[in-house]
Amino acid sequence: QVQLQESGPGLVKPSETLSLTCTVSGGSISSYYWSWIRQPPGKGLEWIGYIYYSGSTNYNPSLKSRVTISVDTSKNQFSLKLSSVTAADTAVYYCARETAAAGRDYYYYGMDVWGQGTTVTVSS
Amino acid sequence: DIQMTQSPSSVSASVGDRVTITCRASQDISSWLAWYQQKPGKAPKLLIYAASSLQSGVPSRFSGSGSGTDFTLTISSLQPEDFATYYCQQGNSFPPTFGGGTKVEIK
Numbered sequence: 001q002v003q004l005q006e007s008g009p010g011l012v013k014p015s016e017t018l019s020l021t022c023t024v025s026g027g028s029i030s031s032y033y034w035s036w037i038r039q040p041p042g043k044g045l046e047w048i049g050y051i052y053y054s055g056s057t058n059y060n061p062s063l064k065s066r067v068t069i070s071v072d073t074s075k076n077q078f079s080l081k082l083s084s085v086t087a088a089d090t091a092v093y094y095c096a097r098e099t100a101a102a103g104r105d106y107y108y109y110g111m112d113v114w115g116q117g118t119t120v121t122v123s124s
Numbered sequence: 125d126i127q128m129t130q131s132p133s134s135v136s137a138s139v140g141d142r143v144t145i146t147c148r149a150s151q152d153i154s155s156w157l158a159w160y161q162q163k164p165g166k167a168p169k170l171l172i173y174a175a176s177s178l179q180s181g182v183p184s185r186f187s188g189s190g191s192g193t194d195f196t197l198t199i200s201s202l203q204p205e206d207f208a209t210y211y212c213q214q215g216n217s218f219p220p221t222f223g224g225g226t227k228v229e230i231k
Contacts, residue, residue, distance in 0.1 A: 044222055044225050045222040047219055114167035114168060114169070117166075
């Protein structure tokens with residue numbers, strides 16, 4: 001079965017760039033949307049953005065100016081970069097597989113596979 | 125963005141109780157709603173998708189209903205492992221948005 005694992009630094013300094021990678025194992029990265037979601041301490045969930053295996057992306061407008069999501073199909077990985085971080089970006093960051101189809105035959109079946117999450121603290 | 129409002133924000137219940145959680149969207153989202161369960165320190169787990177479809181492996185005591193703007197998650201007979209926080213999430217309009225969560229606590 002498909003499993004996801006986040007990796008990256010747990011501590012990032014203010015104004016620097018947060019970089020995380022999600023490794024997909026047990027299946028191919030093809031044919032799905034691959035997403036990043038975050039959860040500040042004690043708070044709810046915020047969708048950051050997704051990348052389709054073909055490379056097309058879509059980002060939450062609230063973060064769009066600072067977010068870049070990329071994919072490396074040869075490594076079965078996708079990555080998140082969030083620039084100019086502040087303490088407000090401190091959160092548990094999750095990667096997830098999102099099942100949906102765009103266009104005329106639209107459907108949305110939610111995020112069915114999640115990584116365990118990685119805590120990122122923004123502090124000097 | 126579409127706002128998702130869950131109620132109640134917390135509920136105290138006993139094992140065997142029937143529990144109902146409501147989620148209201150600020151505009152019509154058709155049936156593109158998912159429900160997740162999250163336990164402390166763990167990632168969310170998909171329970172229901174497309175408002176009423178049970179995700180594979182999820183016990184049948186969980187059910188979802190609704191369309192348009194009003195949705196419900198029901199746990200027919202609460203089990204000890206069901207004490208957790210539940211989130212709804214809409215996937216009809218960009219960006220996907222989550223409700224604020226409902227914490228199900230032991231009475």
